[in-house]
Amino acid sequence: MAVLYRHRVEGMDAALYDQVSPNLLESLKQTPGFVYHVAFASPEGFTISEIWESREQHDEWFDNDVRGNVPAEIQVEAIDVHNIATS
Numbered sequence: 001m002a003v004l005y006r007h008r009v010e011g012m013d014a015a016l017y018d019q020v021s022p023n024l025l026e027s028l029k030q031t032p033g034f035v036y037h038v039a040f041a042s043p044e045g046f047t048i049s050e051i052w053e054s055r056e057q058h059d060e061w062f063d064n065d066v067r068g069n070v071p072a073e074i075q076v077e078a079i080d081v082h083n084i085a086t087s
Contacts, residue, residue, distance in 0.1 A: 002035065002081040005050045005058055009072045012046035020070055027065050033057025035084070045072075051081065 017039055028034055033053040040047055052058040055078060066074070 002084055003052050003055050003058065004079045004081050005052065006077040007048040008042070008044050008075040009048070009070070010045040012072050014041065017046055024065060024069065028061065031057070031061045051084065
């Protein structure tokens, strides 16, 4: 079952996202199970939302590639997806 992840990063702004994201996005695009990524400013700081094919695929990538490479506290929320529609 697909899963929507919301990664909320307090204190992150677009400049910090732009600094840390290029290498992470290249890795992300090559990772099995990755479907979609979107990033936007939010009242709490910055939110990155992603859709993954499974929790295990996300968690492995997140633990190996994101933790330790993003200099901020990240709150992670996982939501089971009922349906995905694309163009």
